[in-house]
Amino acid sequence: MTAWCDDKLEKISRWYDRQLDSWGPWYEAKLTEPWMRKYFSFRGRLNRKPYILRGILLSIIGSLVEMGILALAVLISGKVLVPILMTTLVHALFQLGLLSLAVRRLHDLGNGARGFGALNVILFLVNLLAETVKAFFGGMYPLFWTAGPGRFMLYGVMILLFVAALYLAFVYICLLFRKGTEGPNPFGADPLAPSAEE
Numbered sequence: 001m002t003a004w005c006d007d008k009l010e011k012i013s014r015w016y017d018r019q020l021d022s023w024g025p026w027y028e029a030k031l032t033e034p035w036m037r038k039y040f041s042f043r044g045r046l047n048r049k050p051y052i053l054r055g056i057l058l059s060i061i062g063s064l065v066e067m068g069i070l071a072l073a074v075l076i077s078g079k080v081l082v083p084i085l086m087t088t089l090v091h092a093l094f095q096l097g098l099l100s101l102a103v104r105r106l107h108d109l110g111n112g113a114r115g116f117g118a119l120n121v122i123l124f125l126v127n128l129l130a131e132t133v134k135a136f137f138g139g140m141y142p143l144f145w146t147a148g149p150g151r152f153m154l155y156g157v158m159i160l161l162f163v164a165a166l167y168l169a170f171v172y173i174c175l176l177f178r179k180g181t182e183g184p185n186p187f188g189a190d191p192l193a194p195s196a197e198e
Helices: 002-030 034-040 048-077 081-108 114-136 150-177
Strands: none
Touching: 034 048, 034 081, 048 081, 048 150, 081 114, 081 150, 114 150
């Protein structure tokens, strides 16, 4: 059984690596403007100061845009479902920016970020699914999720998500305080070096 699981995990890992290797260059080629590369690129390294400042800026702008969409939509139509879906798309865009900052910060520490990125994406998609279901059911989870045998499955998923979120919070806190590796590393030049570009 263990050999079978190891084989399946290895196949999934190889498939995941192929997907990243094929989509990475295409995605990076779409980032034509300097501000796009600053906020949405997954290549290179990023030291602490720009990581913190850009993260704060993205969070503030994202929150303001999401609240503005919700407020305008509710004032104009009085309906909440469509604005919730619109704000989810906006939220996904800003989450992509925050994830790219964290990945480049991990690169600055000399760490790869594929597992970290995958965990972030999985948590985002599960949250997206839960919020979409909640929106369709008038702000509540459906009864089959909260009553009877379904609630145990929901509790298990919630515990796993909580543990994963704690792990990610720990990593994000470490990214704020740990100094990057000095000199070049496999992910690029030292961003603090006089000749390095931000």
